[in-house]
Amino acid sequence: VTIVSSTDTRVRNRRGEGARLRDDIVAAAGEILEAAGNPEAVTLRAIARRVGISAPSIYGHFADREAIVDAVVAGGFAALTRAVESAIAGSDDPAERLRLGCGAYLRFGDEHPQVYQAMFACNGTIATDRAPIAVAAGAEAFGVLVEGIRDAAARGRSTSTDPYLDGVATWVALHGMSTLMANLPGFAWPDRDVLLGHLVERLTRLR
Amino acid sequence: VTIVSSTDTRVRNRRGEGARLRDDIVAAAGEILEAAGNPEAVTLRAIARRVGISAPSIYGHFADREAIVDAVVAGGFAALTRAVESAIAGSDDPAERLRLGCGAYLRFGDEHPQVYQAMFACNGTIATDRAPIAVAAGAEAFGVLVEGIRDAAARGRSTSTDPYLDGVATWVALHGMSTLMANLPGFAWPDRDVLLGHLVERLTRLR
DNA sequence: TGTACATCAGTGAACGCGCGTTCACTGATGTAC
């Protein structure tokens, strides 16, 4: 167990290296979000306490509080895309690549449930500005999924005749599985891998 | 458009009817949640402004702020169960009943996206106390789904051999579809009913 | 090699705000006699 005391004093960055604080701020924000389970807990003061700086120092790197959460979300999308792409690189078989990719997607949600939630919680009123970020970044990972289904169909491993529709279906199912399992740990869930395999198989129409 | 001015003054309840304020408080909390899109916006003062009372009056009916949100969530579960049950009463055909029930579930999510989100957002740290409520109340609606699949299978309308697993699969897919469509309106969604029909058909194994 | 100086990476105190919650209270409304 690593305990970061709140009385920690950080050594000041050397000249020219001030930008490193930016990364520390984003990392701290992500940790606070993950620990508190709610984006409102990611306050400038909480971040400052965790990093070991004073709150106003943050303004050298971010315009306001919201910009920090946006950076956490952007980092989450980058990490998710990386995870999925490195997972599917593990096989040449199109059906297996679909399974690996979806498994990696779900694993990301398991490991960073609050960041994952924040990534897709740019709902209506609150952060309409962030929706385009999510759409653009998520579109990349989503495109990989659709291409995977198309490829599997072309090579006779899937009976899909509408890869886009099947891709959306698979994605919403994965999303629902990830968020519900995180939020309702008390429910009598079937085995994670059985459920995942079931969804992927039926929705990407593997055979 | 109905505009409820914040300078509205409420007529005081007559003696013995004080409990009516309780319902007004829960209704106002639900409206604020739905309008603001985030549970932190449901403050005692915002509720008081909307109802036309002073903030301390709320303490006659609720122990604290959290209890109000809990009441909204409980009301949401009751309404969801009612909606699903009244929808499936519209047909005797087991496959059609599944479609109708899932359609009603999704419609509830469409019409009350923030309440729906709050119902299932009793994540880890924040409101562990609320998880049992969700599990118990949701279990009722979920049981209806599993029974529906079992019934359809018994009458030859579904090829399901594991109604529980298929029920979970259907549920997580509906949940994912509901929350993602609400949160990412900018995405190029397929037609709502096509996607819904697709998910229900494949996951409950209709034939 | 020494020194004045610009710049960088932050700090500390303070502001105004809305919040949950408490406290003592008020005034209308029913009820007992």
Next chain:
DNA sequence: TGTACATCAGTGAACGCGCGTTCACTGATGTAC
């Protein structure tokens, strides 16, 4: 029928808190000469 009184349904002022943000500042670090 009248009246004293208990009760009910709230109110108004105040508290302490943590927050985002601003402002003028400080002191170490590198650079020009």
